[in-house]
Amino acid sequence: MGSEGLIAQVQVEGITKHFETKREGKVTALRAVDLAVQNGEIVSIIGPSGCGKSTLLYMIAGLLVPSSGRILVDGSPVNGPDPKIGIIFQEFRIFPWRTALENVVFGLEMRRIGTAAERARIARKYLHMVGLEGIDERLPKELSGGMKQRVAIAQTFACDPEVVLMDEPLGSVDSLTRETLQDEVLRIWQESGKTILLVTHSIEEAIYLGQRVIVMSPRPGRIIREFSVPLPFPRSAAMRTGPVVADLRTEIWALIREGGGA
Amino acid sequence: MKGFLKLYPIAVVLIVWEMAARAGLVDPLFLPSFSASMQALVANYQLLATDAAYSLGRAFAGLILGASVGLIIGMAMARYRAAESFLDPLVAALFPTPKLALFPLLMVWLGLGEASKVALIAVSAFFPVAINTYAGMRGVDRFLIWNARTKGANALQLLMRVMVPAAMPFIFTGLRVATGYAFLLTVAAEMLTANNGLGFRIIYSQRTFEAETMYAGIVLVATLGFAVDRLLGWLGRHLIAWQDTETI
Ligand SMILES: Nc1ncnc2c1ncn2[C@@H]1O[C@H](COP(=O)(O)OP(=O)(O)OP(=O)(O)O)[C@@H](O)[C@H]1O
Ligand SMILES: [Mg+2]
Numbered sequence: 001m002g003s004e005g006l007i008a009q010v011q012v013e014g015i016t017k018h019f020e021t022k023r024e025g026k027v028t029a030l031r032a033v034d035l036a037v038q039n040g041e042i043v044s045i046i047g048p049s050g051c052g053k054s055t056l057l058y059m060i061a062g063l064l065v066p067s068s069g070r071i072l073v074d075g076s077p078v079n080g081p082d083p084k085i086g087i088i089f090q091e092f093r094i095f096p097w098r099t100a101l102e103n104v105v106f107g108l109e110m111r112r113i114g115t116a117a118e119r120a121r122i123a124r125k126y127l128h129m130v131g132l133e134g135i136d137e138r139l140p141k142e143l144s145g146g147m148k149q150r151v152a153i154a155q156t157f158a159c160d161p162e163v164v165l166m167d168e169p170l171g172s173v174d175s176l177t178r179e180t181l182q183d184e185v186l187r188i189w190q191e192s193g194k195t196i197l198l199v200t201h202s203i204e205e206a207i208y209l210g211q212r213v214i215v216m217s218p219r220p221g222r223i224i225r226e227f228s229v230p231l232p233f234p235r236s237a238a239m240r241t242g243p244v245v246a247d248l249r250t251e252i253w254a255l256i257r258e259g260g261g262a
Numbered sequence: 263m264k265g266f267l268k269l270y271p272i273a274v275v276l277i278v279w280e281m282a283a284r285a286g287l288v289d290p291l292f293l294p295s296f297s298a299s300m301q302a303l304v305a306n307y308q309l310l311a312t313d314a315a316y317s318l319g320r321a322f323a324g325l326i327l328g329a330s331v332g333l334i335i336g337m338a339m340a341r342y343r344a345a346e347s348f349l350d351p352l353v354a355a356l357f358p359t360p361k362l363a364l365f366p367l368l369m370v371w372l373g374l375g376e377a378s379k380v381a382l383i384a385v386s387a388f389f390p391v392a393i394n395t396y397a398g399m400r401g402v403d404r405f406l407i408w409n410a411r412t413k414g415a416n417a418l419q420l421l422m423r424v425m426v427p428a429a430m431p432f433i434f435t436g437l438r439v440a441t442g443y444a445f446l447l448t449v450a451a452e453m454l455t456a457n458n459g460l461g462f463r464i465i466y467s468q469r470t471f472e473a474e475t476m477y478a479g480i481v482l483v484a485t486l487g488f489a490v491d492r493l494l495g496w497l498g499r500h501l502i503a504w505q506d507t508e509t510i
Pocket of ligand 1: 052054
């Protein structure tokens with residue numbers, strides 16, 4: 001995709017990851033994964049459960065160390081977490097002792113960005129962006145699962161990272177909200193120009209959100225194929241049911257069912 | 263109001279006590295009536311209030327000292343591998359030791375005055391707080407920590423703004439247990455060597471056959487312990503109001 005000589009914003013080179021387990025000994029979660037995501041791209045990753053999608057994101061975020069291979073972000077090796085690489089976890093966790101607003105200001109507060117009032121203003125903007133109004137003072141226990149997930153999305157975007165890793169960010173919202181939030185994610189992506197790498201279990205979602213869809217094999221996860229999605233942005237509701245999505249869906253589904261023989 | 267109604271078993275016990283004493287079922291030297299004990303409480307109000315103040319002073323001095331050290335040690339154990347591997351076996355070995363066994367030793371070191379008593383109470387309060395802080399912080403959800411780290415939290419912020427609040431329900435439970443121990447050892451120490459405090463008053467009135475005063479002292483100790491525990495429970499509910507449960 002990228003033109004000659006251009007360094008990808010996220011460059012994953014030959015990553016393998018083993019885990020030591022008591023029961024099964026050495027488990028290989030990922031094997032020889034190469035991936036390049038360009039600045040401003042939105043890319044979906046899809047693959048069977050347990051194929052190492054989360055593990056891959058954790059390594060890009062600097063939370064886990066690859067067993068071999070290397071990961072570059074903006075041309076420099078990742079060593080440890082960095083606020084310029086944001087991540088929204090599959091097991092989305094917001095701080096239960098902080099209200100929705102306090103959760104969203106967390107990153108700004110830790111890095112002492114702006115005054116408290118400015119931080120609150122920024123946080124409200126992002127809460128508004130994910131469609132949460134009038135719940136600023138609520139504790140997580142007073143929010144639904146979908147609301148918490150949206151707070152988590154706002155919390156990560158409020159830190160203004162260059163790269164956003166999303167691990168099934170819309171996993172626990174109902175299908176109606178899910179479609180709205182998909183459009184929100186696309187709108188935020190277009191407005192902010194951020195690079196987004198998104199893991200999902202839904203083939204339709206992967207196609208609808210991605211410029212490219214990367215398909216992984218069962219464990220040990222490898223990238224078995226990559227599809228580019230020939231649909232323009234902004235994407236519309238009509239495209240969801242259109243022929244491009246339908247055809248790609250059939251093709252990806254067959255590939256996954258086949259089990260990654262490729 | 264509902265809270266008070268739940269306490270009816272206490273009222274039942276007090277009524278049975280009163281009736282048993284009045285019916286002459288027991289020697290008043292063993293068991294004076296509840297009302298007689300309360301009269302003794304009122305009559306010796308000044309004396310008992312002074313004793314209560316001494317006891318509370320010792321209990322809280324020891325509790326604050328022991329709990330603070332426990333908090334710091336527990337945090338260090340959860341945070342630093344070296345502290346963990348050094349302190350964990352020591353704490354595990356010493357925790358089950360009845361702390362009162364250390365009292366003679368502490369008296370030799372620190373004298374018969376306040377220092378040895380406060381030290382004994384502090385030692386007893388230390389363990390539950392240290393152990394609970396350690397366990398609570400060890401058990402903090404990995405994703406909460408990861409979430410904080412990817413959002414730019416430094417080591418100190420991670421500790422104070424994430425691990426400590428996340429472990430607060432545990433820490434608080436430890437504090438509540440420690441408070442119970444502190445009261446227990448205050449009374450025990452006062453019974454052994456003191457010339458004031460409720461523990462002293464109870465043992466002294468027993469020796470001088472003032473059963474009513476002895477019972478008044480016991481009732482006072484029980485009431486204070488109960489009140490402080492309730493206070494902590496209330497404080498806990500407010501401090502940990504974010505917890506996704508109805509009770510703690
Ligand atoms: N800490 C760990 N220790 C041992 N094995 C692990 C560890 N973390 C992950 N694994 C294993 O690595 C593999 C990949 O896990 P990962 O969570 O990345 O999968 P995933 O693709 O995100 O799955 P899902 O779609 O269900 O979220 C799994 O087989 C898992 O059991
Ligand atoms: Mg996963």
